[in-house]
Amino acid sequence: MARVYNWQLGREMAYWxxxxxxxxxxxxxxxxxxxxxxxxxxxxxxxxxxxGKGQEYMLWNNVETKxxxxxxxxxxxRLLEMLNGQQWNGSRYTGQTxxxxxxxxxxxxxxxxxxxxxxxxNVGEDDCAGEVDGGKYLSLPHxxxxxxxxRICNHCTYPACLASCPRGSIYKRPEDGIVLVDQGRCRGYQxxxxxxxxxxxxxxxLTGTSEKCIACFPKIEQGIQPQCFVNCIGKIRLAGWISKxxxxxxxxxxxxxxxIKKVALPLFPQFGLEPNVYYIPPIHAPVSFNQxxxxxxxxxxxxxxxxxxxxxxLASLLCLFGSTELVVPxxxxxxxxxxxxxxxxxxxxxxPLREPVHVRPAFDAKNQLVRINCP
Amino acid sequence: xxxxxxxALLLAGGCARAPKPVSEVVAVSAIRxxxxxxxxxxxxxxxxxxxxxPQDLVEPRLLTPSTPEVRVRAxxxxxxxxxxxxxxxxxxxxxxxxxxxxxxxxxxxxEKIEKDLPEPQMGQDGxxxxxxxxxxxxxxxxxxxxxxxxxxxPNASIxxxxxxxxxxxxxxxxxxxxxLRYAPARALGNLRAGPRSQPVEDLIATGPGTLSPGPSLGAxxxxxxxRQRWSVLISRKLxxxxxxxxxxxxxxxxxxxxxxxxxxxxxxxxxxxxxxxGE
Numbered sequence: 120m121a122r123v124y125n126w127q128l129g130r131e132m133a134y135w136x137x138x139x140x141x142x143x144x145x146x147x148x149x150x151x152x153x154x155x156x157x158x159x160x161x162x163x164x165x166x167x168x169x170x171g172k173g174q175e176y177m178l179w180n181n182v183e184t185k186x187x188x189x190x191x192x193x194x195x196x197r198l199l200e201m202l203n204g205q206q207w208n209g210s211r212y213t214g215q216t217x218x219x220x221x222x223x224x225x226x227x228x229x230x231x232x233x234x235x236x237x238x239x240x241n242v243g244e245d246d247c248a249g250e251v252d253g254g255k256y257l258s259l260p261h262x263x264x265x266x267x268x269x270r271i272c273n274h275c276t277y278p279a280c281l282a283s284c285p286r287g288s289i290y291k292r293p294e295d296g297i298v299l300v301d302q303g304r305c306r307g308y309q310x311x312x313x314x315x316x317x318x319x320x321x322x323x324x325l326t327g328t329s330e331k332c333i334a335c336f337p338k339i340e341q342g343i344q345p346q347c348f349v350n351c352i353g354k355i356r357l358a359g360w361i362s363k364x365x366x367x368x369x370x371x372x373x374x375x376x377x378x379i380k381k382v383a384l385p386l387f388p389q390f391g392l393e394p395n396v397y398y399i400p401p402i403h404a405p406v407s408f409n410q411x412x413x414x415x416x417x418x419x420x421x422x423x424x425x426x427x428x429x430x431x432x433l434a435s436l437l438c439l440f441g442s443t444e445l446v447v448p449x450x451x452x453x454x455x456x457x458x459x460x461x462x463x464x465x466x467x468x469x470x471p472l473r474e475p476v477h478v479r480p481a482f483d484a485k486n487q488l489v490r491i492n493c494p
Numbered sequence: 495x496x497x498x499x500x501x502a503l504l505l506a507g508g509c510a511r512a513p514k515p516v517s518e519v520v521a522v523s524a525i526r527x528x529x530x531x532x533x534x535x536x537x538x539x540x541x542x543x544x545x546x547x548p549q550d551l552v553e554p555r556l557l558t559p560s561t562p563e564v565r566v567r568a569x570x571x572x573x574x575x576x577x578x579x580x581x582x583x584x585x586x587x588x589x590x591x592x593x594x595x596x597x598x599x600x601x602x603x604x605e606k607i608e609k610d611l612p613e614p615q616m617g618q619d620g621x622x623x624x625x626x627x628x629x630x631x632x633x634x635x636x637x638x639x640x641x642x643x644x645x646x647x648p649n650a651s652i653x654x655x656x657x658x659x660x661x662x663x664x665x666x667x668x669x670x671x672x673x674l675r676y677a678p679a680r681a682l683g684n685l686r687a688g689p690r691s692q693p694v695e696d697l698i699a700t701g702p703g704t705l706s707p708g709p710s711l712g713a714x715x716x717x718x719x720x721r722q723r724w725s726v727l728i729s730r731k732l733x734x735x736x737x738x739x740x741x742x743x744x745x746x747x748x749x750x751x752x753x754x755x756x757x758x759x760x761x762x763x764x765x766x767x768x769x770x771x772g773e
Contacts (some may be wrong), residue, residue, distance in 0.1 A: 158598050171676020175643050224555035230592040280755050285554060286703050303682040306705070308757035310554060313594065323642055324590040326679040326687035327631075416514065443613075 120218065123277060126364050127388040127414070129211035133218050135226055135282035136393075141296035145274050145334055146361035146373045146395040147348070148383040148441060152357040152402060152424065156244070156267040157180045160347035160356075164271075167346045168333070173325025176237040179332035180347045182269045186408065187243030190270075191236035194318040194385065197413070201228060205389040207415045216391025217279060217316055227279045229313040237321075268400035268412075269355065271347060271387065272319040272332035273394030274298050280331070284316030295396065297334045305329055316390045337390075341460075342446050354441025360448055361395060370449045372436055372459075373397075380433055382423040384413035399424055435472055443468040499654075509578055516540040517766035519744055521568035527576045528569065531718055536578055539567035544746050546761040547571035552702045556759045560750040564599070564763075570770055574712065575736075576729035577601050580748065586719045587751025588630035589646055595756040597630040599750040601728050603768070605698070607735045607742045614745050614764045616699040623745075625697040625705065626713045626730045630751065633717040641688065677731040693717060694728060702758065738772035 122131050123138040161241040164180040175230070181190045189195055198217070199205075206214040217228040249263040274291075278298045288304040289311060291297070300311070300320065305328040311320040312329060320331040335345035339358075348356040359373040367378035376383040376397065383397035400409040402421045409417035427433045435457035436450055445467050447459035450471075459468045482489050522539045544564050548556040565580045579599050587597045604612050612621035635641050645651050654665040657672035664671075673679060679687035685695060685707050694715035698708030717726040733742050743765040749755040 166656070169575075169676070170654075171673060173641050173649070174654060174676060175652055221586065224550065224553060224557045226553045231591045234591050237592060281555075286705070302678040303684050304706075305592075305679065305684070306686050306757065309593070309595075310757065312599065322590075322592050323677075323679070324592075324594075324643070324646060326677050326684070327590060328679040328687055489726070 125216075125277065125391060125393050127212075127385050127393050129215070129390065133389050136216065136279045139291075139293075140363070141293045143289060143294070143360045143394055144276065144296035144341060144362075145358070146397065147271075147356060147358045147439075148256055148373065148376050148384075148399065150355045150437070151268060151352045151400040151441075152182040154182065154267040154269055154469075155353050156184065157352060158182055159350050159352050160269060161313065161468060163346040163350035164332075167335070169330070171325075173323040174321075174330070176240075177321040177323070177330065178240055179319070179321075180269070180271045180336045181240060183406070184244050184246060184265050185268050185412070186248050186265065187246045188268070189242065189375050190240045191232040191318050192239055192242060193207050193236075194232065194316075195412075197230055198228070198316050199387075199392070201230065202389070205411075207389075210415055212389055212391075214389055216389070217314075218277070218282065218391055224311070226283050226285075227314045228318070228355050229279065229283065231309070231313045232318055238395065246445075253269075257260070257439050261403070264401075266404050268386075268398075269347075270317065270319070270386070271345075271396060272298065272334065273317060273392065273396045274332075274334055275395060276393035277391065278313040279316060279390070279392055280311035283310040285309075285310060292336075295334075295336070295339060296341065297335070297336050298331070298377065299333055300329070300331055302326075302328055311382055314388065317394070327430050330345075339446070343444055344446055348441075349444045351441055359442045359448050360446075361397075370451055372439065372447055372450050375432075375436060380423055381416055382420045382427075382433065384416050384420055386412060416487045431472065435470075438472055442470045505687070514540065515543050518542060518741075518769055519566055519753075521570040521575055521768065521770045523738075523770075523772055524569040524571055527571050527574055527729060528727065531578050531580070531727045535569060536567055539569050539578075541683055542766065544763045544766055546748060546763055547765060549720070549747075549758055549760050549762050551616070552758055554647075554758050556755060556761065559754070559761065560753045561748045561761045564748055566585055566744075566745055566746060568768070570732055573732060574729050575732045575770075576727060577679070577744075578725065578727050580723060580725045581748055582722060583719075583750065584722050585750075585752040586630070588634045588654065588719075590601040590631045590641070591646065595749065595754050596632075597724060597751040598756075599724070599728070600625050600627040600747045601730070602626075602699075602745040602747070603733050604743060605734075607733065607740070611743055611765055615699065615762070616702045616704065618701050620700070621698050622698050624708060624711060624730075624733075625699055626694055626711065626715075626728050627697055628694045628715045628717055628726050630693075630717060630719070630724070632688075634694045635688070636690065649742055653724050683688055696730070696731050732770075734768050736768075738770055741767050741769045741770050744768040 120133040121137040123134045169177040171234035221226045247263040308328040360374040367374035373412040386392045403488040406418045438457040449460045455472045457470045519542045528535045567578045592692040617623035657669045694713040696711045696713045699705045711730040713730045
């Protein structure tokens, strides 16, 4: 194995291939605090890409309820148990990644989901972390919690699917870092399904090949955000391009959220893949749980997010989520306006930090009638 | 007493039709090649018992041995060569799905008859090998079983396929084009993705991980499972330059689906001499 640098672990690690970062890396930030699990993203993806025969159980995008939801079943717990916990020393991971703990004869530490594991896409939906009987729900803050975790392929810097494939049928595009299964070359060995810790590669029994999220690359190539982003009614998602930490730009939305404010964190960084979908952790969930999912920076990220109302730059960027169909590679705040622009500075969108509030009296004097505030 | 004599005669006759195992694979001349592994013509061909070893040279490796041996016979009509591979298998694995691997076998022959053989493990740069690959799930499909979710899981609940909508303009052709867009491997012409008329594939390789579709060698196949045993017929074009009493080599592989064997996870042989006999 080669030695590569994983900035999410704060150290070098072993990987099957030498470090080869793309010219620019597709990335996304999901704000878990805004997700309502309406599954519009799931349907947008399903309708666009996986409505064919053999794709029935594929959910390139899914939304699961944490702590109990998962798709496929217990995809995260099983691997966390195999890794036997995790050790961090500050922001440096001192435990073993799935590459470093690969058993003899294997390329990565992985496991194979059985067909039954794909049978319960909404297991644990809306189940909270404890019982709410006996009037507990009446007190604030709530004693129990749950949150929604929307997931797509992380288009990892060090994909385990790519490392697992003995045929080289999976590749990472040098122009945008999107990870794809070459459908002309795949022979359906399912090594990628076994290797991906996020279980975001799916086997198609009709064609005998494996398929996965393609980050809607035909749209990305035109500067348009993927289907699951633009259809999100909660406006929780923002797509963009992330730099290496030492090259972070304050006017790049991804860099600002991930590297500068450190409010958006990778999912299970300890696996070692350097995933490129970043999550703003749920501020009402326990820090310890968020740390298990998002690493040691979860506590600080929660504080930063809670303080966003006093941080106009951060607040302005959060306002750009779901504000335009286009990818917004640059942003700036101008007074009470958030302005998104392309890489040359041409404005794409402007959004007020606070929407104007209109108070409409219940009695309409002009028309001499009483209005009610129901739809 | 009369019965005893009759049984003895039958046994003697049976032994005469089943030559003793031989140390190489001998392709015996036949006027007509059998279409079935149960054809009586196979009785004329001597049997070679090939010992198998786990593929443990490249990752992912097979660390737990499974199929210990495969029994192989060969016939040729001068244009094609036909192999029959038989091995014990307590579990029939012929349905595709997540974490489901199909039983399979393959015959590998050097593309050229040369003194220096290619690496037995899938060949090497400059020394290609031809692989004829058979799979149990393809056999099931060719034998008539459907390969959709409804065929594989009769109780599956499926809402709708958009290309089945009656409102689509353009009729069946438009529907087929739309369906193909949801089957990218088929749209790209990946022969692995079907639909197929034979349970076998013609492939070439120049080393591990290089397996790819090869020029057609007219591969045909027929696998039959019974009594906890696979009996598989694989035929293909006779290797170039393999005259009567001349030799090339053959290597064999078997995948035990119930042990999750697929791709590099397989039992294999080294090179075995393959000789063509005349009348």
